[in-house]
Amino acid sequence: DTQMTQSPSSLSASVGDRVTITCRTSQNIYNFLNWYQQKPGKAPKLLIYAASRLQSGVPSRFSGSGSGPDFTLTISSLQPEDFATYYCQQTYIVPRTFGPGTKVDIK
Amino acid sequence: QVQLQESGPGLVKPSGTLSLTCAVSGDSISSNFWWSWVRQAPGRGLEWIGEVYHSGSTNYNLSLESRITLSVDRSKNQFSLKLTSVTAADTAVYFCARGDMNTFYQMDVWGKGTTVTVSS
Numbered sequence: 001d002t003q004m005t006q007s008p009s010s011l012s013a014s015v016g017d018r019v020t021i022t023c024r025t026s027q028n029i030y031n032f033l034n035w036y037q038q039k040p041g042k043a044p045k046l047l048i049y050a051a052s053r054l055q056s057g058v059p060s061r062f063s064g065s066g067s068g069p070d071f072t073l074t075i076s077s078l079q080p081e082d083f084a085t086y087y088c089q090q091t092y093i094v095p096r097t098f099g100p101g102t103k104v105d106i107k
Numbered sequence: 108q109v110q111l112q113e114s115g116p117g118l119v120k121p122s123g124t125l126s127l128t129c130a131v132s133g134d135s136i137s138s139n140f141w142w143s144w145v146r147q148a149p150g151r152g153l154e155w156i157g158e159v160y161h162s163g164s165t166n167y168n169l170s171l172e173s174r175i176t177l178s179v180d181r182s183k184n185q186f187s188l189k190l191t192s193v194t195a196a197d198t199a200v201y202f203c204a205r206g207d208m209n210t211f212y213q214m215d216v217w218g219k220g221t222t223v224t225v226s227s
Contacts (some may be wrong), residue, residue, distance in 0.1 A: 034213045049213035067187035094166040098153040
């Protein structure tokens with residue numbers, strides 16, 4: 001299986017902060033890397049796919065970058081609704097593994 | 108607007124079979140997508156379970172492969188998950204999702220999730 005790691009596992013930030021989350025993969029997955037946001041009791045929501053493509057309807061303060069093995073999700077100016085857990089996922093190889101998640105909470 | 112809706116028993120006895128269905132609305136299950144299942148144990152992260160194509164082709168998480176069956180019912184526009192010999196470790200919220208084969212297999216539409224508890 002492709003192992004996924006995320007750092008940090010959690011972070012505290014304030015509204016308006018720039019936030020960066022890193023995902024590292026154990027194999028070359030080219031740019032088959034997606035980012036999801038999940039709020040408590042809700043389903044995950046796709047933010048970024050193909051490492052850097054913004055999903056329709058997602059605010060432009062979210063961006064993705066990188067290529068194997070290191071990828072980054074950036075929130076340029078954190079908003080109150082962005083406090084959530086963020087997961088990366090590789091979809092190049094089966095099983096389509098998720099990272100362990102990064103919880104973003106209020107400082 | 109495409110919507111997915113999971114359904115099934117919320118309580119399953121140990122050693123029993125977990126059976127869930129995901130109804131697809133707003134799209135045909137014969138479209139070019141992988142129809143997928145993901146689960147999340149209490150307080151844990153997301154675990155990819157597997158995916159099924161409308162032809163019946165499947166990919167499974169190897170850790171579950173001996174216990175899992177995914178299938179499609181094109182007449183009802185839905186797909187299903189069966190997981191046998193369940194234990195407390197299978198207690199989780201189960202999500203169905205659509206994986207876009209036209210691009211990068213990203214899961215762009217999700218059901219709201221259904222909670223399954225394994226307990227006697």
